[in-house]
Amino acid sequence: MSTASRPTVAVAFHSGYGHTAVLAEAVARGAAEGGAEVVTVPVDTITEEQWDQLDAADAIVFGSPTYMGTASGAFHAFAEATSKRWFTSAWKDKLAAGFTNSGSKSGDKLHTLQFFSVLAAQHGMNWINLGLHPGWNTSEASENDLNRLGIFLGAGAQTHTDHGPDEVHKADIATAEHLGRRVAEQTAVVLAGRTALAAVTV
Numbered sequence: 079m080s081t082a083s084r085p086t087v088a089v090a091f092h093s094g095y096g097h098t099a100v101l102a103e104a105v106a107r108g109a110a111e112g113g114a115e116v117v118t119v120p121v122d123t124i125t126e127e128q129w130d131q132l133d134a135a136d137a138i139v140f141g142s143p144t145y146m147g148t149a150s151g152a153f154h155a156f157a158e159a160t161s162k163r164w165f166t167s168a169w170k171d172k173l174a175a176g177f178t179n180s181g182s183k184s185g186d187k188l189h190t191l192q193f194f195s196v197l198a199a200q201h202g203m204n205w206i207n208l209g210l211h212p213g214w215n216t217s218e219a220s221e222n223d224l225n226r227l228g229i230f231l232g233a234g235a236q237t238h239t240d241h242g243p244d245e246v247h248k249a250d251i252a253t254a255e256h257l258g259r260r261v262a263e264q265t266a267v268v269l270a271g272r273t274a275l276a277a278v279t280v
């Protein structure tokens with residue numbers, strides 16, 4: 079983990095058909111804008127070097143499409159493989175967040191985000207929520223609002239199943255960027271607090 083206040087944020091994601099990958103890039107972009115060093119890790123092809131990158135990160139943002147009401151099978155395989163880290167509490171006190179994408183407006187996305195938050199809790203990680211009020215919930219609001227799907231736990235996106243990755247909704251991309259920025263900023267606050275605490279306890 080970083081000792082200075084510049085955080086390292088890892089984006090650990092799976093995308094079967096490229097839509098969620100667009101959001102992973104947006105989270106990474108937002109985190110970089112927020113001052114973090116960023117690594118993206120496609121979990122279905124994860125290497126030993128990338129496991130090391132996750133171990134070294136201050137925050138890990140989990141991302142997956144919603145398949146059958148939960149994260150994809152590939153993401154679940156990755157989650158099971160993290161049990162090696164669980165045994166040694168290797169990820170304890172890292173920060174965590176999550177994003178998902180589905181074909182339907184709801185599509186049971188919340189369940190995927192809840193799965194991510196439980197995975198984080200099992201590791202003793204501290205969950206960072208989206209930190210946005212819902213958009214698109216008044217007569218004057220628009221589908222182009224940030225957080226247009228009105229999710230609090232993480233970033234959610236909806237992509238029509240006959241649309242390609244280049245048609246992921248711009249508001250959902252912006253919402254994912256927001257999440258990345260927020261994770262970077264909140265992680266920097268925690269790192270600064272740890273540094274300050276270490277200074278007064280020596």
Ligand SMILES: Cc1cc2nc3c(=O)[nH]c(=O)nc-3n(C[C@H](O)[C@H](O)[C@H](O)COP(=O)(O)O)c2cc1C
Binds near residue numbers: 092147
């Ligand atoms: C096996 C499978 C299961 C799916 N299950 C859901 C679902 O439960 N809810 C939903 O709204 N969309 C569901 N979808 C649609 C995907 O979430 C949607 O197409 C998404 O954009 C795919 O993201 P990806 O390109 O990153 O894989 C499913 C798609 C597949 C292939």
